[in-house]
Amino acid sequence: MPRGKRTVSPKNDSIAIVGCGLIGESWAALFLAHGYNVRAFDPNQETAEGFGARVNRPLAQLRELGATGAGCLTVTETLAEAVAGVVLIQENAPENIPLKRAVLREIEENAPQSAIIASSTSALTWSDISPDLQWPHRLVTAHPFNPPHLVPLVELYGIDNAIVVQAEAIYRNLGRHPVRLKKDAVGHIANRLASALWREAVHIVAEGIADVEAVDAALVHGPGLRWSVVGAHMVYHLGGGTGGISHYLQHLGPSQVRRWQSLGSPDLTPEVCAALIDGIAQEAAGRSIEELEADRDFKLINALKAREIARG
């Protein structure tokens, strides 16, 4: 960790990371690279011990993207030590309701009353994890998108507007793009969209319309590329000619509804799973998961640099 070139964090703010797995690593790197001091805790001693070294990889990628902050990382022996005096706790415990509730309760008991408690939960909702809290208004779900230190999205939901506004400001400080939900929902926004798309991607393979590799290539070189610059709703506004979305809905809405009816509802049968596994083997072409991840990160970093250039 860059302790040598230690500079002060924004207002010397400290952040707690509770749960030091892959998501915790990314969050820690983001906060450190933007000048926050980070206090990290994981009940698994082995996970906690290797944390400093593991944070270096995402941190180096953030340095490549121009982040110059140099917060200080401290791995603590107890949760209470981690959350003492922090402005925000980012909780990344396993996706298990009783466990999350217990961890959040312990955080609440030990953190400053003013601290925001943010859960990275992907599979659970605010309502699932908040019932045991004494002050649930302090809790927000703040769901990052993997890999969190590179993909800017953070999906936010909470019941106290002032707290959500504060959380938004902190995530913006990290170069994140927070997006607010108006209502608690399973899968937030992004995983609902991803799940809907993947269902059809599985259907296309199951029906023998195209191979796994062809589906992935079509997405990456077609709608994926376009959705990296224009949202799905806006696409139909631009697809409506000079009449925009109103014209589109009036003239092509009914044909979209018919298209929706023709989409698939595949089952993950052993045959379908085998086709997916074979297809991935073909697409991976011998590359290990580590190599594929490095390729993804390299391309994401390039795409992010291009966005910076586009912003001017």
Added chain:
Amino acid sequence: MPRGKRTVSPKNDSIAIVGCGLIGESWAALFLAHGYNVRAFDPNQETAEGFGARVNRPLAQLRELGATGAGCLTVTETLAEAVAGVVLIQENAPENIPLKRAVLREIEENAPQSAIIASSTSALTWSDISPDLQWPHRLVTAHPFNPPHLVPLVELYGIDNAIVVQAEAIYRNLGRHPVRLKKDAVGHIANRLASALWREAVHIVAEGIADVEAVDAALVHGPGLRWSVVGAHMVYHLGGGTGGISHYLQHLGPSQVRRWQSLGSPDLTPEVCAALIDGIAQEAAGRSIEELEADRDFKLINALKAREIARG
């Protein structure tokens, strides 16, 4: 058109563009910028007359991306003149089955026997448009993704492997990324995926989970960005840890199937349409469709430049 700096096209090949609307413009610019001579025809005289001027906009964008070819554009008065002596006809007629069939029949009667007949059809399938042809093996559907001169995807389907291979080579010459379907399908691959995603995007707005603008922002800064570098299937391979897709399907497959069951089937009721139209107005924030398109193109060009850099 760049007639001054006229250079020879690859083997002096000529291409016919039949249908000079927006899609025809993009195709013409692509072929010209890669050194092909283009012969264009549209039955609407007004559309035909302005074509040369309209092709300049996509052509300038391709120049910015480094394309240096300088084919020659000729707008012809008859379809027969356009298709005489060409190696490929790119048909972009309106999406109307009887009309498409008649146009393709006329193309077939007048084009060289060796020419590939490629239809840009988005809404129709190969089976819809081929029945009246004498030699249907010459026909391929070659569906580009809007805006076609910037988005590299071309979805190909045909019944003669040798013809599909030839078409693939031509599209690769244009810097396109052709993807093959094994089976004729409505919506090919990309529009099926886009339709599946939009259905859920509409559901999220209809259910009041998030606003149009929030959904679009979540996509652009989350899954859209990631899908511009990793396909939907590969994402789950990387999401499965060291066990990859097999591990994912075994451990999280059932939870995905449950998630699929919780996805929405919205109706485009007047209320939902009003919410979409209002949401787009908010997202557009006073920008005209022209301005929004220019913004999209600017960002796409930057993303494409980043891909070039990533390729080294």
